[in-house]
Amino acid sequence: MNVKVDKKEKNVVELEIEVSADKFEEGLKKSYQKNVKKFNIPGFRKGKAPRNIVERYFGPEVLYEDAINIIFPEVYEEAVKESDIHPVDRPELDVKQIGDGQNLVLTASVTVKPEVSLGEYKNIEMEKVEINITDEEVEKEIQTIAEKNARMVTVEDRGIEKGDTADIDFEGFIDGVPFEGGKGSGFSLEIGSGQFIPGFEDQLIGGKPGDDIDVTVTFPEDYGKEDVAGKEALFKVIINDVKLKEMPEIDDEFAKDVSEFDTLEEYKLDIKKKLTEAAENKAKHEFEDKLIEKIVENTTVEIPQIMVEKQMDIMVRDFDSKLRYQGYNIEQYLQMAQVDINTFKSQFASQAEKEVKTQLVLEKISEEEDFQASEDEYEEEIKSISEKYKQSIEDFKKLLRDDDIEYIKNIIITRKTVEFLSQSAKII
16 A cells, blocks of 8 residues: 655645555455345346446446445555554545556545644743641631531521521512412521522511511512513512521530541641642642643644534533533523524633643643653553542453543653643742
8 A cells, every 4th residue: 555645734634545456356345245235136136146247237336435435444544654644533535546457546635633833841930839728727617617517406486587597488479470480388598698589588587487478579680580570579488497507616526526536626737737738739730730821822833623623522512411410411501591502612612722732732742752651650540540430440441442541641641741841840
């Protein structure tokens, strides 16, 4: 097989692939075997006509398309390797020469990864980030934990106050007529939380279990539902129950209840340690992001639109996955937002281009520095991922395709590249 490479403009490469007549003949034989049952020729039972009769009756061209489709994936992959190009899209195929015992000549026009012209990526000046967790931050964290461990106690000897949680039934009316979405039963409402329309919660203050209260409010002009926006509504509310959040005493006993420590002082030290680790981790990621952003700004690259489009598709799929985790899907979201998929997808264009450029830059740096994923590093990564999915390493490996293996190795290489860039940065 002979391959000629012609680099066109805008990251497009045209491969002229010459396939031997013998190789094309293999494809023709398979094409005949695939299609023979479709041919109905006088004098032969359907599907039983020999190949030479089929070609004489319908013309040899009848087998060409499937023959090309059969052999093309193999010869194209070989041509890509031989030419050392990196396609980012499917090729557009054309036939230059075919039949009469000649070699088959095809042209495949394909968009490839762009050339990346790196700027300075070592010794980039970066500001040092100081991490200092204060006692106030520790106390705030303890208060948050105490909130989570608070008990809800029924209030019987007084009316509702701010901070109480009331269990209510309610029904709303506009001009004496109930409206859609204005009715609820057994709703748990924290007074002062701002969950309901402004003014609603305040009018429940002082109420007691069993009370019927009329609440009059006006929907904001910019309220999401046009049929009620800006209108005055009367809500008939029944208070079923009132509970008070009872905070635990923050002392040694509290520390024993919520942690493995015997004293509050030990618990505070552990919280400070964990807050420091979290802050350091956050600062590390922010440092890396800003550093890579500077390096990307120093780089020149013309990104093919198809790479941006593919990244946008990935981002839409990720968004859909997050929705499904919450019990929704992208179709429902689009319907509620009243936008079509293309309009929604277009909002990711800028971020997608940024992510593609970042990926290309990191790949180029890893090539320049010749970073590789060793066998030990690969095995360690496999172990980590399999534990995350609670599978044995052996079972997890059985699921991996060649693309998955390459992806995992790229994770390791990218991590090495980012670590290298961080270590080579000049801290000021």
